[in-house]
Amino acid sequence: MKRVYVNEQWCLGCRLCEYHCAFANSKESDMVKALKDKKIHPNIRVESKGNINFAVSCRHCEDPLCVRGCITGALQRVNGLITVDKDRCVHCYTCIVCCPYGAISPSEDGAIQKCELCIKNNNGIPACVKGCINQAIVYEER
Amino acid sequence: MNYIYPEYEVVRNYARCITCRACENQCSNMVHCYVECESRMESKDDNCVNCHRCVTICPTRALKIVKSTHTFRENANWTGKTINEIYKQAQSGGVLLSSMGNPENYPIYFDKILINASQVTNPSIDPLREPMETRVFLGCKSHKITRDGGGKIIPKTTPQLDLSVPIMFSAMSYGSISYNAHESLAKASEQLGIYYNTGEGGLHEDFYKYSKNTIVQVASGRFGVHKDYLNTAAAIEIKMGQGAKPGIGGHLPGTKIVGAVSRTRMIPEGSDAISPAPHHDIYSIEDLRQLVYSLKEATDYKKPVIVKIAAVHNITSIASGIARSGADIIAIDGFRGGTGAAPTKIRDNVGIPIELALASVDKRLRDEGIRDSVSLVVGGSIRSSSDVVKAIALGADCVYIGSAALIAMGCHLCRSCQSGKCNWGIATQAPELVKRLNPAIAHQRLVNLVIAWEHEIKEMMGGMGINSIESLKGNRLMLRGIGLNEKELSILGIYHAGE
Numbered sequence: 001m002k003r004v005y006v007n008e009q010w011c012l013g014c015r016l017c018e019y020h021c022a023f024a025n026s027k028e029s030d031m032v033k034a035l036k037d038k039k040i041h042p043n044i045r046v047e048s049k050g051n052i053n054f055a056v057s058c059r060h061c062e063d064p065l066c067v068r069g070c071i072t073g074a075l076q077r078v079n080g081l082i083t084v085d086k087d088r089c090v091h092c093y094t095c096i097v098c099c100p101y102g103a104i105s106p107s108e109d110g111a112i113q114k115c116e117l118c119i120k121n122n123n124g125i126p127a128c129v130k131g132c133i134n135q136a137i138v139y140e141e142r
Numbered sequence: 143m144n145y146i147y148p149e150y151e152v153v154r155n156y157a158r159c160i161t162c163r164a165c166e167n168q169c170s171n172m173v174h175c176y177v178e179c180e181s182r183m184e185s186k187d188d189n190c191v192n193c194h195r196c197v198t199i200c201p202t203r204a205l206k207i208v209k210s211t212h213t214f215r216e217n218a219n220w221t222g223k224t225i226n227e228i229y230k231q232a233q234s235g236g237v238l239l240s241s242m243g244n245p246e247n248y249p250i251y252f253d254k255i256l257i258n259a260s261q262v263t264n265p266s267i268d269p270l271r272e273p274m275e276t277r278v279f280l281g282c283k284s285h286k287i288t289r290d291g292g293g294k295i296i297p298k299t300t301p302q303l304d305l306s307v308p309i310m311f312s313a314m315s316y317g318s319i320s321y322n323a324h325e326s327l328a329k330a331s332e333q334l335g336i337y338y339n340t341g342e343g344g345l346h347e348d349f350y351k352y353s354k355n356t357i358v359q360v361a362s363g364r365f366g367v368h369k370d371y372l373n374t375a376a377a378i379e380i381k382m383g384q385g386a387k388p389g390i391g392g393h394l395p396g397t398k399i400v401g402a403v404s405r406t407r408m409i410p411e412g413s414d415a416i417s418p419a420p421h422h423d424i425y426s427i428e429d430l431r432q433l434v435y436s437l438k439e440a441t442d443y444k445k446p447v448i449v450k451i452a453a454v455h456n457i458t459s460i461a462s463g464i465a466r467s468g469a470d471i472i473a474i475d476g477f478r479g480g481t482g483a484a485p486t487k488i489r490d491n492v493g494i495p496i497e498l499a500l501a502s503v504d505k506r507l508r509d510e511g512i513r514d515s516v517s518l519v520v521g522g523s524i525r526s527s528s529d530v531v532k533a534i535a536l537g538a539d540c541v542y543i544g545s546a547a548l549i550a551m552g553c554h555l556c557r558s559c560q561s562g563k564c565n566w567g568i569a570t571q572a573p574e575l576v577k578r579l580n581p582a583i584a585h586q587r588l589v590n591l592v593i594a595w596e597h598e599i600k601e602m603m604g605g606m607g608i609n610s611i612e613s614l615k616g617n618r619l620m621l622r623g624i625g626l627n628e629k630e631l632s633i634l635g636i637y638h639a640g641e
């Protein structure tokens with residue numbers, strides 16, 4: 001299955017992926033309208049220390065701890081992709097505690113949110129990959 | 143007190159700025175900063191070098207850079223530029239430094255030459271339907287054909303460089319440009335079937351795998367020169383001069399001589415890499431001949447030797463001497479040629495245009511019957527495929543592109559290479575900046591550029607009814623001058639348009 005991978009060697013820590021992610025999931029057609037004066041809640045986050053930068057998003061694990069921990073079945077593994085059914089989420093955040101990568105977070109409405117490879121917002125290739133200025137984030141089979 | 147008013151102003155469209163802070167994150171000159179209490183971005187124009195990094199990456203196109211309208215009282219003699227230079231020198235007491243090629247308003251002869259096309263009496267050729275040859279060989283050509291007893295030709299040729307297109311990447315040292323820039327050039331050369339040039343900084347151990355597309359340079363500082371370096375290369379270039387700074391040497395500051403750069407140059411970390419102005423063992427053509435043959439001896443006469451010189455006033459006699467020194471290829475660098483750092487006054491006032499140097503050298507070598515002993519490679523601001531066609535019609539065998547290659551990789555010609563803070567990861571050794579140039583992207587951009595030029599060269603050749611680059615070489619009848627005086631036309635060896 002194609003996944004989003006980050007090459008630390010090329011990640012510049014510019015955080016543009018975070019903004020492209022937030023825009024892609026905003027349902028707006030203009031980035032300014034979507035993000036101006038707003039606090040963003042992206043599904044990919046750049047972690048930086050010194051000169052080392054690394055964007056982190058859901059790994060879509062083979063044996064996902066978040067799905068195992070989910071008490072309502074809101075998180076499902078469908079053809080390798082781990083998806084969220086927000087209507088079934090009861091905001092218990094067990095998944096957030098379970099995820100070893102910190103790739104799941106609460107959204108503004110309280111339900112959890114995570115990277116779904118831009119499948120639901122019809123972007124084709126994930127917005128973080130498309131927006132990465134140094135091809136540090138790639139979408140490929142490994 | 144600082145007398146200098148910032149040259150550029152950063153204009154931010156606050157209606158579009160989403161304060162993502164990417165501009166702040168990516169500016170090595172610390173132009174942008176986030177004002178926490180006001181939740182908005184601010185810019186410090188003083189620091190801006192107009193490299194467009196922030197403008198290019200801004201996801202909402204909220205930024206642009208404009209030239210400051212701040213002005214001195216108008217004066218045709220004392221321009222603002224001249225006054226500011228005096229302020230700078232009165233402040234620092236130092237030599238003014240600049241980077242990249244001569245930007246001053248001298249004639250660009252390539253722009254005053256027009257190319258011919260076929261009409262009616264000879265057919266033009268469609269390169270998409272018919273074969274079109276752009277392959278060239280560089281090196282000394284055999285003067286006569288020798289045959290064995292059975293009449294078969296004895297293919298005893300001197301070593302040649304074999305190029306798919308008459309374009310090579312000119313010498314830019316590892317040190318003046320980054321590891322990733324070198325890797326991009328090397329990879330692109332391999333893919334294109336052309337050559338890149340190490341410059342005088344030696345060849346990084348990782349790049350020996352690209353050796354069949356590598357020209358190694360031996361310059362006055364002899365940095366990084368050893369037996370394996372010479373023997374791994376496809377050709378060896380002796381650098382006598384550089385178009386941007388004829389007559390002077392080079393100086394890579396100790397701050398850039400770190401880690402791999404120091405190892406590759408074979409000098410201690412932190413020591414300044416000073417290339418002397420002359421080669422201290424070359425004071426005549428005879429001395430040059432000794433070095434040419436020393437290098438040939440060291441490489442078993444298997445590699446062509448290039449001698450690179452800057453285009454200066456006596457270029458024809460110098461080139462004639464070099465052709466007799468045993469060199470296989472002469473590379474001439476015009477006064478527009480780029481540099482990682484040169485004294486401004488030298489860059490802007492020394493040397494001559496490559497078009498004139500090329501035309502007169504080609505004529506002189508032909509007049510003396512030694513044109514076939516050497517190939518001619520010209521550089522010093524070849525900006526487009528039409529410049530390549532014009533250079534070849536004026537007599538060049540091949541061109542060197544340096545600035546154009548850097549621009550393809552992302553250089554925005556801000557001409558601040560000497561600061562070592564290149565925001566595009568090209569002219570810098572700072573690891574956090576170098577990683578901004580991903581060779582996977584940059585090498586593809588180089589390949590695209592050369593392929594695009596190749597298409598255009600073929601179109602222009604086809605238009606002239608020429609199907610082989612060899613038939614274009616020195617074919618000055620394909621050129622006409624426009625707006626040139628008699629003297630210029632006679633040096634270029636072309637007619638005026640309408641003649």
